[in-house]
Amino acid sequence: MPERAPLGVPELLELDRRHVWHPYGPMPGRAEPLVVESASGVRLRPADGSDDLVDGMSSWWSAIHGYRHPVLDEAVREQLGRMSHVMFGGLTHEPAVRLAKHLVDMSPEGLEHVFLADSGSVSVEVAVKMCLQYWRSLGRPAKQRLLTWRGGYHGDTWQPMSVCDPEGGMHGLWSGVLPRQVFVDAPPVEFEEAYADLLRETIERHAHELAAVVVEPVVQGAGGMRFHSPGYLRVLREACDAHGVLLVFDEIATGFGRTGALFAAEHAAVTPDVMCVGKALTGGYLTMAATLCTSRVADGISRGEVPVLAHGPTFMGNPLAAAVACASIELLLGQDWQAEVKRIESGLRDGLAAAAEIPGVRDVRVLGAIGVVQLDHPVDMAAATRAAVREGVWLRPFRDLVYTMPPYVTDDADVARIARAVCAAAREG
Numbered sequence: 001m002p003e004r005a006p007l008g009v010p011e012l013l014e015l016d017r018r019h020v021w022h023p024y025g026p027m028p029g030r031a032e033p034l035v036v037e038s039a040s041g042v043r044l045r046p047a048d049g050s051d052d053l054v055d056g057m058s059s060w061w062s063a064i065h066g067y068r069h070p071v072l073d074e075a076v077r078e079q080l081g082r083m084s085h086v087m088f089g090g091l092t093h094e095p096a097v098r099l100a101k102h103l104v105d106m107s108p109e110g111l112e113h114v115f116l117a118d119s120g121s122v123s124v125e126v127a128v129k130m131c132l133q134y135w136r137s138l139g140r141p142a143k144q145r146l147l148t149w150r151g152g153y154h155g156d157t158w159q160p161m162s163v164c165d166p167e168g169g170m171h172g173l174w175s176g177v178l179p180r181q182v183f184v185d186a187p188p189v190e191f192e193e194a195y196a197d198l199l200r201e202t203i204e205r206h207a208h209e210l211a212a213v214v215v216e217p218v219v220q221g222a223g224g225m226r227f228h229s230p231g232y233l234r235v236l237r238e239a240c241d242a243h244g245v246l247l248v249f250d251e252i253a254t255g256f257g258r259t260g261a262l263f264a265a266e267h268a269a270v271t272p273d274v275m276c277v278g279k280a281l282t283g284g285y286l287t288m289a290a291t292l293c294t295s296r297v298a299d300g301i302s303r304g305e306v307p308v309l310a311h312g313p314t315f316m317g318n319p320l321a322a323a324v325a326c327a328s329i330e331l332l333l334g335q336d337w338q339a340e341v342k343r344i345e346s347g348l349r350d351g352l353a354a355a356a357e358i359p360g361v362r363d364v365r366v367l368g369a370i371g372v373v374q375l376d377h378p379v380d381m382a383a384a385t386r387a388a389v390r391e392g393v394w395l396r397p398f399r400d401l402v403y404t405m406p407p408y409v410t411d412d413a414d415v416a417r418i419a420r421a422v423c424a425a426a427r428e429g
């Protein structure tokens with residue numbers, strides 16, 4: 001192998017600033033990112049030689065088993081010895097087939113067919129496409145709008161952006177250009193009959209033009225880290241059934257145990273017509289997501305004038321990603337993951353109780369392995385991040401939120417440390 005001169009941290013940062021886009025970042029870059037040299041267990045190792053940081057973010061919900069897990073490393077290595085990628089058109093392979101079977105077996109009853117997308121946003125694009133195409137196939141092309149509640153987040157490509165909150169959300173820049181969807185207010189935390197009525201009435205009123213309702217069940221993630229009653233999911237299911245509208249659950253953040261149920265839909269015992277998963281699907285190892293649908297949706301599409309789902313990314317069904325996804329799911333289901341998530345939930349509840357006393361804190365909430373402190377002012381991201389790093393923890397506060405969703409393998413001492421860091425960030429942000 002050719003020798004490669006290592007780059008020092010200052011040089012890396014300068015090149016990064018000049019050439020590399022970061023999420024929601026300007027160019028050239030303004031913020032100074034932390035250079036990570038490696039990661040292991042729940043710890044990130046900074047390249048500047050400073051102390052390891054406990055990862056309170058699971059790399060945005062994904063690294064549920066931590067980093068460099070021996071079982072997952074081995075799954076990738078083993079698959080690498082066979083093939084890292086092969087086209088999925090006309091070919092298939094064991095990792096993809098096994099993954100589809102795992103997903104069908106573990107998902108709410110009735111979801112039978114799996115499209116292996118390459119990112120969460122694409123899985124939502126595919127979900128929307130499935131719904132629109134379903135109604136076209138049934139001779140109802142007017143049913144092409146989507147209903148959602150405000151405060152959602154579904155990704156950064158076009159259709160997903162259109163169901164994010166156009167005014168309060170991250171994609172306000174594009175309001176007026178994106179497809180115009182139907183919005184209702186964000187759901188209240190507790191079940192309120194008046195809000196349930198609003199959902200029912202809006203679905204009924206727009207049913208003639210609605211292809212689907214698209215929501216994040218139980219937890220609205222990047223749009224505001226809000227929780228809501230699972231009762232609303234039952235209301236959506238009943239109203240969608242009554243008025244001929246499909247129901248899509250975006251479980252990209254909530255899936256694979258994060259809320260204490262394998263999928264948040266289980267809190268309401270509801271099966272959506274289409275479900276998107278991603279993030280923790282591969283244990284955070286590789287980019288892969290999936291869109292699952294019922295036979296009703298798949299059969300509907302197959303009966304249409306164009307009887308195929310016209311979507312086929314180059315890296316669809318990537319064998320490396322599929323192999324590590326299988327290993328991650330087997331690892332999760334092979335242990336008492338509920339106990340681990342409960343343990344983290346109670347650690348976060350104990351540790352974050354102190355946050356309620358901090359001046360400027362508006363709300364503290366915990367569900368499963370998710371802890372949120374909401375401020376009454378926009379957080380100073382740099383100051384809050386520095387405060388967390390001083391406590392030995394990596395967090396990514398944003399808007400008015402300091403929040404954490406640790407890997408499920410985080411031990412009690414590290415959960416307590418993360419909670420202390422969240423409090424420090426809330427105090428100093």
Ligand code: PMP
Nearest residue numbers: 119120121153154155221252253
């Ligand atoms: N839906 C939800 C609920 C998400 O949290 C995200 C990612 N934050 C997405 C969709 C988009 O996924 P990706 O970033 O993998 O495109």
